[in-house]
Amino acid sequence: MKINKVLILVFSTMLVIGLTNCKSSKFTGQTTLLKSTTSGQLAVKASGYGSGKGVSVRNAIENAFRNILLRGIPGSNQNTPLLGNNSEKTYKANKRFLDNMLENEINSFILEQKNSNYNFFSINDPSSEVELLINLAALRSHLEQNGIIRGFGL
Amino acid sequence: MKTKLLLLWSFILVITTNINLQAQDIAPAKIQPKVMVIPYTTSDGSISAELEKNDLVRLAISNVKEAFDKRNFPTVDLAAKLKQLRNDKVMELENQTSIKQDLIEISGADMYIETETTINRSGGGNSVTVILSAYDAFTGVSLANKSGVSPRFHTESFEKLVDKAVSEMTDDFMNTLQMRFEDINANGRMLAMNITFSEESEFDMDYEFDDLDMLSDKIENWLEKNSYGSYYHIQGVTATKMIVDEMRVPLKTEDGRNFRVSKFVQKFRKHLRTLGIESSRDLQGGRIFITIQ
Numbered sequence: 001m002k003i004n005k006v007l008i009l010v011f012s013t014m015l016v017i018g019l020t021n022c023k024s025s026k027f028t029g030q031t032t033l034l035k036s037t038t039s040g041q042l043a044v045k046a047s048g049y050g051s052g053k054g055v056s057v058r059n060a061i062e063n064a065f066r067n068i069l070l071r072g073i074p075g076s077n078q079n080t081p082l083l084g085n086n087s088e089k090t091y092k093a094n095k096r097f098l099d100n101m102l103e104n105e106i107n108s109f110i111l112e113q114k115n116s117n118y119n120f121f122s123i124n125d126p127s128s129e130v131e132l133l134i135n136l137a138a139l140r141s142h143l144e145q146n147g148i149i150r151g152f153g154l
Numbered sequence: 155m156k157t158k159l160l161l162l163w164s165f166i167l168v169i170t171t172n173i174n175l176q177a178q179d180i181a182p183a184k185i186q187p188k189v190m191v192i193p194y195t196t197s198d199g200s201i202s203a204e205l206e207k208n209d210l211v212r213l214a215i216s217n218v219k220e221a222f223d224k225r226n227f228p229t230v231d232l233a234a235k236l237k238q239l240r241n242d243k244v245m246e247l248e249n250q251t252s253i254k255q256d257l258i259e260i261s262g263a264d265m266y267i268e269t270e271t272t273i274n275r276s277g278g279g280n281s282v283t284v285i286l287s288a289y290d291a292f293t294g295v296s297l298a299n300k301s302g303v304s305p306r307f308h309t310e311s312f313e314k315l316v317d318k319a320v321s322e323m324t325d326d327f328m329n330t331l332q333m334r335f336e337d338i339n340a341n342g343r344m345l346a347m348n349i350t351f352s353e354e355s356e357f358d359m360d361y362e363f364d365d366l367d368m369l370s371d372k373i374e375n376w377l378e379k380n381s382y383g384s385y386y387h388i389q390g391v392t393a394t395k396m397i398v399d400e401m402r403v404p405l406k407t408e409d410g411r412n413f414r415v416s417k418f419v420q421k422f423r424k425h426l427r428t429l430g431i432e433s434s435r436d437l438q439g440g441r442i443f444i445t446i447q
Contacts, residue, residue, distance in 0.1 A: 037322070038318075038322065039321045039322070039325050040224070040325065079329075080330075150332075152225035152328065152335070154185075154335050
């Protein structure tokens with residue numbers, strides 16, 4: 001009986017830890033230009049998925065950065081991938097660095113952030129929208145300094 | 155035994171670190187192209203006059219130069235170059251278009267960016283259009299183009315409108331240029347070559363060798379073998395002239411040194427000599443002039 005209680009307690013604790021740590025890794029192209037900005041900045045609106053506000057907001061921010069790195073934002077001053085012509089190849093070659101950056105460092109490149117209300121309808125619909133003003137020049141410089149992309153020039 | 159192994163390990167570590175450091179020291183830095191930002195002029199317009207009278211274009215040029223500076227890429231200063239050349243006979247030439255060409259050649263710029271500003275007036279407010287066009291100075295190949303229009307405001311402060319328009323478009327323009335640089339890194343840089351004959355020359359492009367190849371065929375075969383990735387384009391051949399308007403050469407040699415155009419020319423002239431042909435050459439950056447004697 002006692003063992004059962006312990007097991008239930010352990011299971012519940014693990015479930016709580018699992019739920020609080022879970023993060024959505026859904027990558028979509030739902031990142032659009034919010035408004036024109038001056039050189040070196042980028043204002044975007046990104047959608048995020050997840051079963052909680054924190055998770056979906058985090059997913060939206062990651063999606064925004066992934067789209068900037070891999071796809072570019074149409075109509076913006078970064079309408080080509082920041083990782084260059086072979087963005088997918090560059091990402092794979094530097095996966096460890098970039099995954100770490102997306103997980104731990106992207107907040108330092110966000111100048112402004114505005115989160116919408118959390119509305120969860122289904123797992124196939126975005127539940128949060130996040131407006132971001134990104135320090136594009138600093139992001140580019142960070143990638144250049146770490147040898148992920150080439151500096152300007154030959 | 156353990157101490158010996160530790161010492162051996164430390165020795166190897168020191169040696170390999172030194173080798174790496176030496177390799178880093180030896181690797182030559184890539185020679186970056188020189189860029190000059192100039193105002194757009196019509197065929198009968200003067201660059202210096204445009205620069206002096208048009209405040210907006212001066213501002214736009216300054217903003218573009220600033221964008222290059224932000225990317226740690228210095229540019230050739232046009233105003234300084236013009237001042238340097240002011241007493242030069244080039245500035246006395248009647249033909250303004252040739253002044254532009256001469257200015258580009260004398261400045262040693264590998265690339266130039268033409269900047270154009272236009273004021274748009276309307277009842278709904280005023281705006282400014284800015285057009286930026288980057289060209290390879292030697293081949294004339296267009297490298298990047300971008301146009302931008304400022305928002306409309308009821309203002310006569312066109313400087314602010316230019317500032318806004320340029321600021322919003324430079325990132326995209328620089329990204330396009332960077333893509334061109336990536337292309338050059340992968341596929342080689344561009345050169346142009348003009349081959350002509352001196353008046354006393356006994357040869358011409360139609361000169362036929364024993365194997366029935368004409369001189370133009372021999373030259374083309376050489377270009378095919380020696381241009382990077384066999385990439386070359388012949389604009390035209392006549393009996394007295396061959397114009398190669400674009401051919402690619404690598405940025406680095408096989409041993410990692412910067413590729414020298416002069417060596418490329420030397421190799422070409424040596425090839426001509428094997429055919430019994432003497433030649434002279436002139437070099438202007440990436441433009442090669444060969445005169446067959």
